[in-house]
Amino acid sequence: MPWIIAALVLTVIAVVAWTRILRRIGWDPLLAGLAILPLTHVLLLALVAFSRWPLDRRVDSIMADLKRLRGER
DSSP states (O other), X not given: OHHHHHHHHHHHHHXXXXXXXXXXXXXXXXXXXXXXXXXXXXXXXXXXXXXXXXXXXXXXXXXXXXXXXXXXX
16 A cells, blocks of 8 residues: 555656646646656657757757858858
Protein backbone atom coordinates (compact mmCIF):
# COMPACT_ATOMS: atom_id res chain seq x y z
CA MET A 1 0.00 0.00 0.00
CA PRO A 2 2.76 2.56 0.73
CA TRP A 3 4.19 2.04 -2.76
CA ILE A 4 0.85 3.11 -4.29
CA ILE A 5 0.95 6.37 -2.36
CA ALA A 6 4.58 6.93 -3.37
CA ALA A 7 3.71 6.25 -7.02
CA LEU A 8 0.81 8.71 -6.90
CA VAL A 9 2.96 11.40 -5.30
CA LEU A 10 5.70 10.94 -7.90
CA THR A 11 3.15 11.04 -10.71
CA VAL A 12 1.68 14.29 -9.41
CA ILE A 13 5.17 15.79 -9.11
CA ALA A 14 5.99 14.75 -12.70
CA VAL A 15 2.76 16.18 -14.10
CA VAL A 16 3.25 19.48 -12.27
CA ALA A 17 6.86 19.72 -13.48
CA TRP A 18 5.87 18.96 -17.08
CA THR A 19 3.04 21.50 -16.89
CA ARG A 20 5.47 24.22 -15.82
CA ILE A 21 7.99 23.29 -18.52
CA LEU A 22 5.38 23.19 -21.28
CA ARG A 23 3.86 26.49 -20.18
CA ARG A 24 7.28 28.18 -20.24
CA ILE A 25 8.03 27.07 -23.79
CA GLY A 26 4.61 28.11 -25.02
CA TRP A 27 3.05 24.69 -25.51
CA ASP A 28 -0.29 23.44 -24.29
CA PRO A 29 0.13 22.37 -20.65
CA LEU A 30 -2.43 19.60 -21.16
CA LEU A 31 0.31 17.65 -22.91
CA ALA A 32 1.65 17.02 -19.41
CA GLY A 33 -1.02 14.32 -19.19
CA LEU A 34 1.27 12.24 -21.39
CA ALA A 35 3.63 11.94 -18.43
CA ILE A 36 1.08 9.66 -16.77
CA LEU A 37 1.18 7.01 -19.50
CA PRO A 38 4.06 4.55 -19.63
CA LEU A 39 6.81 5.44 -22.13
CA THR A 40 4.96 8.49 -23.48
CA HIS A 41 6.92 10.72 -21.12
CA VAL A 42 10.01 9.69 -23.08
CA LEU A 43 8.30 10.77 -26.31
CA LEU A 44 7.31 14.07 -24.70
CA LEU A 45 10.90 14.61 -23.56
CA ALA A 46 12.17 13.96 -27.09
CA LEU A 47 9.63 16.37 -28.57
CA VAL A 48 10.62 19.11 -26.16
CA ALA A 49 14.34 18.49 -26.59
CA PHE A 50 14.45 18.40 -30.38
CA SER A 51 11.80 20.92 -31.43
CA ARG A 52 12.26 24.63 -32.05
CA TRP A 53 11.09 26.66 -29.11
CA PRO A 54 9.29 30.00 -29.52
CA LEU A 55 12.30 31.75 -28.00
CA ASP A 56 14.55 30.31 -30.73
CA ARG A 57 12.27 31.71 -33.42
CA ARG A 58 12.22 35.08 -31.68
CA VAL A 59 16.01 35.24 -31.46
CA ASP A 60 16.32 34.29 -35.14
CA SER A 61 13.88 37.06 -36.06
CA ILE A 62 15.79 39.63 -34.02
CA MET A 63 19.10 38.57 -35.55
CA ALA A 64 17.63 38.80 -39.05
CA ASP A 65 16.36 42.32 -38.26
CA LEU A 66 19.80 43.35 -36.99
CA LYS A 67 21.48 42.02 -40.13
CA ARG A 68 18.95 43.86 -42.28
CA LEU A 69 19.54 47.12 -40.41
CA ARG A 70 23.31 46.72 -40.80
CA GLY A 71 22.95 45.99 -44.49
CA GLU A 72 24.33 42.46 -44.19
CA ARG A 73 22.96 39.51 -46.07
